[in-house]
Amino acid sequence: xxxxxxxxxxxxxxxxxxxxxxxxxxxxxxxxxxxxxxxxxxxxxxxxxxxxxxxxxxxxxxxxxxxxxxxxxxxxxxxxxxxxxxxxxxxxxxxxxxxxxxxxxxxxxxxxxxxxxxxxxxxxxxxxxxxxxxxxxxxxxxxxxxxxxxxxxxxxxxxxxxxxxxxxxxxxxxxxxxxxxxxxxxxxxxxxxxxxxxxxxxxxxxxxxxxxxxxxxxxxxxxxxxxxxxxxxxxxxxxxxxxxxxxxxxxxxxxxxxxxxxxxxxxxxxxxxxxxxxxxxxxxxxxxxxxxxxxxxxxxxxxxx
Numbered sequence: 001x002x003x004x005x006x007x008x009x010x011x012x013x014x015x016x017x018x019x020x021x022x023x024x025x026x027x028x029x030x031x032x033x034x035x036x037x038x039x040x041x042x043x044x045x046x047x048x049x050x051x052x053x054x055x056x057x058x059x060x061x062x063x064x065x066x067x068x069x070x071x072x073x074x075x076x077x078x079x080x081x082x083x084x085x086x087x088x089x090x091x092x093x094x095x096x097x098x099x100x101x102x103x104x105x106x107x108x109x110x111x112x113x114x115x116x117x118x119x120x121x122x123x124x125x126x127x128x129x130x131x132x133x134x135x136x137x138x139x140x141x142x143x144x145x146x147x148x149x150x151x152x153x154x155x156x157x158x159x160x161x162x163x164x165x166x167x168x169x170x171x172x173x174x175x176x177x178x179x180x181x182x183x184x185x186x187x188x189x190x191x192x193x194x195x196x197x198x199x200x201x202x203x204x205x206x207x208x209x210x211x212x213x214x215x216x217x218x219x220x221x222x223x224x225x226x227x228x229x230x231x232x233x234x235x236x237x238x239x240x241x242x243x244x245x246x247x248x249x250x251x252x253x254x255x256x257x258x259x260x261x262x263x264x265x266x267x268x269x270x271x272x273x274x275x276x277x278x279x280x281x282x283x284x285x286x287x288x289x290x291x292x293x294x295x296x297x298x299x300x301x302x303x304x305x
Contacts, residue, residue: 004278005174006048006208008143009155010139010160011214012039012138013040013055014039014041014042015041015042015173015176015177015180016041016042016043016077016078016079016080016173016177017042017044017244018042018043018044018045018046018077018078018079018080019035019042019044019045019046019079019080019081019082019177020046020047020048020068020074020075020080020081021035021045021047021048021064021082022048022049022074022075022080022081022082022083022085022093022097023048023049023050023083023084023085024047024048024054024055024058024084024144024148025084025094025143025145025147025148025244025247026139026140026143026147026148026152026244027084027136027138027139027143027148027152028047028049028082028084028110028145028148029061029063029144029145029146029147029148030138030148030149030150030153031059031082031084031110031148031181032047032058032063032148033148033149033150033184034066034150034151034152034180035181036063036064036065037150038180038181040180041094041180041181042080043066043238044063044065044066045066046065046067046068046074046078047064047066047067047068047074048067048068048069048070048071048073048074049145050071054144054145054212055067055069057144057145058145059144060216061076061145063145063148064254067252068103068254071093071096071097071100071146072096072097072100073095075100075101075105076100076101076102077102078101078102078105078289079102079103079104079105079106079107079169080105080106080108080173080174080177081097081105081106081107082109082110082177083109083110083111084110085106085108086246086250087111087112087113087116087235087245087247087250087251087254088246088249088250088254089149089250089252090109090111090116090117090121090122091120091121091124093305094107094120094121094124095124096124096288098124098126098129101126101129103128103129104128104129105129105130105131106129106130106132106170106173106174107125107129107130107131107132108129108131108132108133108134108174108177109121109133109135110134110136110241111135112135112197112247112251112255113132113190113194113251113254113255114133114135114159114193114194114200114204115190115194115195115255116163116254116255117133117197117254118133118161118163118190121133121304122163122235130166130167130170131166131242132158132160132162132166132170132171133161133162133163133190134158134159134160134161134174134176134178135158135159135161135197135239136153136156136157136158136178136181136183136194136287137151137156137157137158137159137201138152138153138158138183138208139243140152141239141240141242141243141286143243143244143247144172147194150162151182153181153183153263154182154183154186155182155183155303155304156181156182156183156184156188156304157183157184157186158175158178158184158186159182159183159185159186159187159188159193159272160174160185160186160187160188161187161188161189161190161193162187171187181259185227194255195256195258195261195262197255198255198258198259198261198262199252199262201245202251202252202255202259203259203262203263203266204240204243205240205248205251206215206252206259206263207237207241207266208237208238208240208241209241209248211237211240211241212237212241215234228264272284273285275287276288
């Protein structure tokens, strides 16, 4: 676990002179809001998004000191650049901006997969830059600059997956950025991150999309009844299934090995439950339900529910 970075913030000096936030969806716009409001993260917050309409909306919302018209302009003079784009676009965007970054600057990201992001960006790096991959475990089913809010990261985890031989000070500063957003931080290696997130995030989303697709494929009256009489369990799945399709397409494809492994394990467990239901194995069914209840209680106890 990374230690809180308190020396500079105790003196009320910003952690960075200029932070460039690239991509103003839910995560990027929330980060920009927090950095603008706190005054301890950066002296200046510069925002850029590839969409002209998003850039115009960010200007209207006033969630950055300045909105750049090009990615090159956004990163020039920034001592920290945060990539908040879908993981499938990380390499393309990084290739565009890295030549314009100032020497000694830190490049970080918020991608939900880490091995793929590292694989795309590491070959593009200059020796005078620091790259610290990161992943804030926070979000909602909404997207776009209007969806962001400054307290999104409060009490949530941000996982850092620094490269072998990377500068510890750069890692500490990225950890400090997320701590100033209210997050807790921890370091782990990228393969472990991807396997862990496959079960706690990626597989649940895959199941939600699939269940909603199954319901949508029902015919006539049955489909109408599903929508009309949806119980809380199905409504919870629809909330997850309302998430950004481009983001989750990229997550599934860029973490396919870990996700398929967890899907195979889930399929085996689902088949075991089906057998228990078929043969009336009450003890097995109750055991699985109780295990679910224990996990829920554990989440509540550690304030992650």
